[in-house]
Amino acid sequence: MNQVLDIIADYLFPSDCAACGKPIAAFDGGLCGDCLDEIKEPVDACPRCGGQVRGGTCVICSDRAWYxxxxxxxxEYSGAMKALVKNYKFQKRRKLYRKIATILQTAVSSASLEVDTVTAVPMSRAKIRKRGFNQSELVAREVARNLGWQYRMLLKEVGAAGTQKDLNVLDRFLNVRGRYEYSGENLCGARILLIDDVFTTGATINECARLLKGAGADKVYAVAFARRTLYQEMQEIMGDVP
Ligand SMILES: [Zn+2]
Ligand SMILES: [Zn+2]
Structure with a gap:
């Protein structure tokens, strides 16, 4: 029902492109065609974790248990994609979930994954109240609906929600332990597609995958909206990049 209302609202209230600000027609889903064309997949992605490979070594998953x-x-978390995600998450332009889902579906379809259940990185009630929605869940539900897979929220965020940004890579992998929980029945060899928003160190995705595997999942495939490199994040913290 919500989806139908969103489509009607798009038609009645065309908006500006979330990246360049140009007025756009109804059904463009919040991003103009030029900005959509600009969005590119990461070129230097590690085949195992999707992180950045530098000098032949993955900066994320080498020497680490990876689930x-x-x-x-x-x-890539840059240009139009970065603007799209920031508008969606921080300006609370909720309806942009449909455009992000379309971009994700293209990547998921070309990976030819066999999936039983789609799920998302969970968010605590307090955070959902603050933002109004769980950005990963809305996109994951849409991807599931469009690809004909079932959606289930499998995990819960239960731990303290300290920020990851001030920690180094190793500490982030430790900090995320105990933050999430799975309490349902055994997943009995299920193949799960897990959706997250922005991948930086992969600590969150890795922890969620660890729990799902521990709960009996056979495969966990993880897809993020966009990948931010550690270097990009450092620039953001230093304030070099808007
Ligand atoms: Zn645009
Ligand atoms: Zn890797």
């Missing part, structure tokens, strides 16, 4: 069977991001 997802596949992990990749639909796009």
């Amino acid at each position: 997802p069977d596949r992990c990749f991001a639909a796009a």
Whole structure:
């Protein structure tokens, strides 16, 4: 029902492109064609975790227990994709979930994954109240609906929600322990597609995949909207990049 209302609202209230600000027609889903064309997949992605490979070594998953069977991001976190995600998450332009889902579906379809259940990285009630929605869940539900897979929220965020940004890579992998929980029945060899928003160190995705595997999942495939490199994040923290 919500989806139908969103489509009607798009038609009645065309908006501006979330990236360049140009007025756009109804049904463009919040991003103009030029900006959509600009969105690119990461070119230097590690085949195991999707992180950045530098000098032949993955900066994310080498020397680390890594649980997802596949992990990749639909796009680089830059340019139009970054503007799209920021508008969606921080300006609360909720309806942009449909455009992000379309971009994700392209990446998921070309990976030819066999999936039983789609799920999302969970968000605590307090955070959902603050933002109004769980950005990963809305996109994951849409991807599931469009690809004909079932959606289930499998995990819960239960731990303290301290920020990851001030921690180094190793500490982030430790900090995320105990933050999420699975309490349902055994997943009995299910093949799960896990959706997250922005991949930086992969600590969140790895922890969620660890729990799902521990709950009996056979495969966990993880897909993020976009990948931000550690270097990009450092620039953001230093304030070099808007
Ligand atoms: Zn645009
Ligand atoms: Zn890797």
